[in-house]
Amino acid sequence: MSETEPATGRVGEAERLRRWRLVLGGGAAEGTRVRLSERDLRLDRAMGALYDSDRKGSLDASAPSVPRWLGDIRDCFPASVVQVMQRDAFERLDLKRMLAEPEMLEAVQPDVNLVSTLISMRSLLGGRTRETARLVVGRVVDDLMKRLEEPLRQAVAGAIDRVSINRRPRHAEIDWNRTIRANLRHYQAAYRTIIPETRLGHGRRRRGSLKDVILCIDQSGSMANSVVYSSIFGAVMASLPTVSTRLVVFDTAVVDLTDAMDDPVEVLFSVQLGGGTDINRAVSYCAARITRPEDTVMVLISDLYEGGVEAGLLAQAQRLVASGVQMMALLALSDEGAPAYDRALAARLAALGVPAFACTPDLFPDLMAAAIRKQDLTAWAAQAGIAVVPAAEP
Structure with a gap:
């Protein structure tokens, strides 16, 4: 036996005891004497709430722990297991009845996490239950729109306005307010006037949009809040x-949801959380629809765990950046910060000119404004106090 085998055996024994502890549930006579990590304790509580017949009321209708429990199982287990546990919860704990009762939903504070839970369960909802869920999602969407719409509208409009400034205007195109502000240093006191050395005008009108924006969103379970x-x-x-x-x-x-984009509730009920991930395929789809690369901002929102062809994704990213596309990889668009993500792939993308970082919803309007103005997004993120994934060494 080699010197490493005993150590390997001890590790294997510890893992077996850990699994038995989770199966047995930690009762007084279970005998494993295993102390669980914080993550394992969450996993144990999630299973115990559903399968431990001695526990009473841990998921009753008066407790706001229902969405928290559903969120825990989504974090702790793969999608196939989550689906089984959700179905078991519907049968054993009558969650379907609870979700169908407006009183229960009123007792739970609707938030982004609850929306993520409801859309992840939508295949299990039908009839009145589904309509109740849509109403709850609609309430959260309305609240988020009130909070986020105006900042984004102002930031994007302001950035477009700056991009479209006409610096050689005809007389009829001069923006006198801007021109006066830009030439205050040329004020002539003797003549009580300003010499307009610099003239700024309104941007010439163009047909169609000034900028093209592509939001390319990973539907994996960890990205649920980012999808919202x-x-x-x-x-x-x-x-x-x-x-x-x-x-x-x-x-x-x-799936291209552009035609449904004016109805975010419909978009949310169209996504399928969980499953595999083929980022290369998604980026290829988006790249094929770019007609004005110099005027395009592409936002890839993903934890970058690529199940497709990584080399193909990197080649696509390199071509897009070289063509003039302003591309970024958001590891998360949520209040929780970056989840687990593929650091190696993030660093490789950064080396190609695709900065990778997480962004909160409150900072997203400023990020879009910076991207539209073609600012250095790595520098923008650093100024905003956001940790950026360092580029891989060539």
Whole structure:
């Protein structure tokens, strides 16, 4: 026996005891004497709430722990297991009845996490239950729109306005307010006037949009909250005449939801959380629809765990950046910060000129303004106090 085998055996024994502890539930006579990590304790509580017959009321209708429990199982287990546990919860704990009762939903504070839970369960909802869920999702969407719409609208409009300034205006095109502010240093006291050395004018009108924006969103379970916020921002940008916005979601398949973008609730009930991930396929789809690379901003929202061809994704990203597309990889668009993500792939993308970082919803309007102005997004993120994934060494 080699020197490493005993150590390997001890590790194997510890893992077996850990699994038995989780199966047995930690009762007084279970005998494993295993102390669980914080993550294992969450996993144990999630299973115990559903399968431990000695526990009473841990998921009753008066407790706001229902969405928290559903969120825990989504974090702790793969999608196939989550589906089984959700079905078991519907049968054993009558969650379907609870969700169908407005009183229960009124007792739970609707938030982004609850929306993520409801859309992840939508295949299990039908009839009145589904309609109740849509009403709850609609309430949260309305609240988020009130909070986020105006900041994004102002930021994007302001950035477009700056991009479209006419610096050689004809007389009829001069923006006198801007021109006066730009020439205050040339004020002539003796003549009580300003010499307009610099003239600024209104941008010449162009047909169509001034900028194209593509939101390419990973539907994997960890990105649930990012999907919610992306649908809100997509709806706002879809309403701006100076921006043409495309909304694409993906797992191993690609779904273009651009036509439904003016209704974020419909978008959310169209996504399929969980499943595999083929980022290369999604980026290829988006790249094929770019007609004005110099005027295009592409936002890839993903934890970058690529199940497709990584080399193909990197080649696509390199071509897009070289063509003039302003591309970024948001590891999350949520209040929780970055989830687990593929650091190696993020660093490789950064080396190609695709900065990778997480962004909160409150900072997203400023991020879009910076991207439209073609600012250095790595520098913007650093100034905003956001940690950026360092580029991989060549």
